[in-house]
Amino acid sequence: MIGRLNHVAIAVQDLDAACAVYRDTLGATITPPLPQPEHGVTVVFVELPNSKIELMSPLGEGSPIEAFVARNPGGGIHHVCYEVDDILAARDKLKAQGARVLGTGEPRIGAHGKPVLFLHPKDFLGTLVELEQV
Template sequence: MIGRLNHVAIVVGDLEAEATRYRDVLGAAVSEPHALPDHGVRLVFVDLPNTRVELLTPFDKTSPIHAFLAKGGGLHHVCYEVEDIEASRDRLLASGLRVLGDGDPRIGAHGKPVLFLHPKDFAGTLIELQQA
């Protein structure tokens, strides 16, 4: 069911400082910051040869990652691609696993349908599924 690792998301407090560190010290290809107010984040993309790292910071205090940053931030979630998000959801639910929210995929930060799986079902790891 799961395919490529689409991205790893890391929550940081100072987006510009972290972007500079990835660009200048780690020598990575880092995008300019993007604001996604509807998702409550500002982010940069770190393009690696085989996948992407996303550095996220809260857009404001209503951000879904605000509490995570307040606890220290760091590695936040992994996103796996799936061919068919609704079939994937049905398979997960049939296995007794939980998806966050009302179970309907919503349009994620990349303009594609996404779902988040309950971290308690995966040993504390937040997993995003994104339609490929």
């Protein structure tokens, strides 16, 4: 069911410092910061030849990653995102197997403008999993 590893997301408090780590220290290509007020985050993509790292920091009040960055002030891996062809079919198959889908269970339009769902980390080896329909 799952396809490509679309990205690994790292949440940080200080996005400029995070950009410096990937751009200057690790020598990778990064995109300009993209504020996404509707998602409560500002994101920067680290472009690797086969995949991406998504650096994100909280934006505005009540950001969904606020508690995470408070617990991990130096940053931490927040989630991994796998691509699927059909997100509703994927959701229904996962639910039938007892896996928990977060939120309402209805796909939302994610940070890349595509339908996404998040799966409960306790059902996926302690890893928050995002599914993105591509």
